Amino acid sequence: MKIHFLGTGTSTGVPVIGCTCPTCTSTDMRDHRLRTSAIVEYQGKTILIDVGPDFRQQMLRARNYEIDAILLTHHHYDHVGGIDDIRGLNYSTRRRFEIYALSSTRASLQKSLYYVFEAHPYPGIPRFDINVVEYNIPFMAAGVEVVPLEVIHGAMPIAGYRIGPLAYITDASSLPEETIEAIRGVDTLVLNALGMFEHPSHFSLPQSIEVARQVGARQTYFIHASHHMGLQSEAEKMLPESMNIAYDGLEVEVRE
Ligand SMILES: [Zn+2]
Ligand SMILES: [Zn+2]
Ligand SMILES: [Zn+2]
Known part of the structure; x- marks a missing residue:
């Protein structure tokens, strides 16, 4: 299994428009973060x-x-704002895409992407189906078993996913005990860490390190960083041995 981090930034991306802080003006490409997304290659x-x-x-x-299936964690714009652009893939593959998401995410997309769900839509819409998933009930995405996990994002329950030896959790501010249990000892944990300061709807780096210790993965990669994470080269020094801050373009091997 392999995971490829397409984006590792928080909702604003880094640099933040108009910001002149040391992180936003860094010339280290690892400090340039597109919005959080990843590709998993498995089976x-x-x-x-x-x-x-x-x-x-x-x-x-x-x-x-060639994308075989799409998982959504929740409906916030930084996680779904590019759905219209799957049109490019619809054209090149000549097929619809299967999206898997919580019912709350589907309900929200039916409003924000209303034109896709109309009875007689404009022909140039993205083509996809949304399959509703439920916490802790495994489902098959293109033949790969995936388990949706409950993740708390501020006051909102959203989805994390376990795919074999990988757990992928973004936008968490707390995790229910069942979720910790469901991912304990995975080979690779991907977990959000916003930066050095506490925030109502995202783990800070110190909080994420603590959660990662509880999970005890062989390796942990932090995602969804804001410019308050500081420079990658500095933040990395604060991390325990098995933990790293992911950056855009990083590809990591996950062991079975
Ligand atoms: Zn987000
Ligand atoms: Zn900045
Ligand atoms: Zn969010």
Whole structure:
């Protein structure tokens, strides 16, 4: 299994428009973060997690992936803002895409992407089906078993996913005990860490380190960083041995 981080930034991306802080003006490309999204390659299939507003740019930058299924964590714009751009893939593959999401995410997309769901839509819409998933009930995405996990994002329950030896959790501010249990000892944990300061709807880096210790994965990669994470080169020094801050374009091997 392989995970390819297409984007590792928080909702604003980094640099933040107009900001002149040391992180936003860094020349280290690891400090340039598109909105959070990843591709998982497993059992010969390619699964995309989230379709943020940078999706088009990410797909042009990545090698030529054939996406077999799409998982959504929640309906916030930084995770779904690029769905209209799956049109490019509809054209090149001549097929619809299967999206998997919570019912709350589907309900929200039916409002924000209302034109896709109309009885007689404009012909140039993105073509996809949304399959509703439920916490802790495994489902097959393109033949790959995936388990949706409950994740708390501020006051909102959203989805994380376990795919074999990988757990992928973004936008968490707390995790129910069942979720910790469901991912304890995975090979690779991907977990959000916003930065050095506490925030009502996202784990800070110190909080994420603590959660990662409880999970005890062989390796942990932090995602969804804001410019308050500081420079990658500095933040990395604060991390325990098995933990790293992911950056855009990073590809990591996950062991079975
Ligand atoms: Zn987010
Ligand atoms: Zn900044
Ligand atoms: Zn969010």
